[in-house]
Amino acid sequence: MEINDTNFVAQLQKKNRRALEFVMETYGNLVYSIVRKVLQAGFGDSDVEECLNDVFLSVWNNMASFDESKGNFKSWIAAVSKYKAIDYRRKLSKRDSVEWATDRELSAELTPENILVSKETRKELLAAIRDMNDQDREIFIRRYFLAEDIENIARTFSVDRNVVDQRLSRGRKFLKEKLVAKGERL
CATH class of the missing domain: 1.10.1740.10 (RNA polymerase sigma factor, region 2, helix turn helix motif)
Incomplete structure (x- = not known):
């Protein structure tokens, strides 16, 4: 027709x-x-x-x-x-303001001094990441260790981008609390 x-x-x-x-x-x-x-x-x-x-x-x-x-x-x-x-x-x-703040926080942490993290701190960080629930840990690793795009992560887990943003925020807060409790300076 x-x-x-x-x-x-x-x-x-x-x-x-x-x-x-x-x-x-x-x-x-x-x-x-x-x-x-x-x-x-x-x-x-x-x-x-x-x-x-x-x-x-x-x-x-x-x-x-x-x-x-x-x-x-x-x-x-x-x-x-x-x-x-x-x-x-x-x-x-809204997304860009959240992403900009997150990237700014991360780039501030990537100074030469901070890159030379001690082995002990690395071990504590990895232990804290292992304590996260499975899905939060997977999202956190994909975003911050594998530098995967948030949109791709959302598609992989069949969730909205806001859910990924919330889980990343919750993961950062969780790690900060864990490391502060162990006496690490952030």
Whole structure:
């Protein structure tokens, strides 16, 4: 079946993938310009691309909520794009502030003096890490020893990024308490 301006909405509601391709080709520039405008300074092309994917996924998943009697598809997808981009900007701003603080704390700890940690301190650190629960330990090791991206860790464990951030924060707090209790200076 040929997808065109007259039947794409009905086909999209029937979950026809070609209708989604039609929407992406027809409205892609509009969606891009809206998302780009909302995610102006400080957001890279990969952030914009990810938000675009979220917009089209949202269109795909929420076609049942589109009502032609309330307005045309172009206005609807423009509104979806705008609000998805605003939500995405909030999410990224929150994530970046958490990540920036964490990275700043870690880089402050990576001075030449701190890199030369004694064998005893290393042993105590590893012992404290072993005392963490299995999932927290795995997340902590992947992030801080293997330098794995938080998004990848979240996908691996099938959890939201915020869950990973919380577990990392809890892990840092746990290690700090353990090491302070043993008399280590942090």
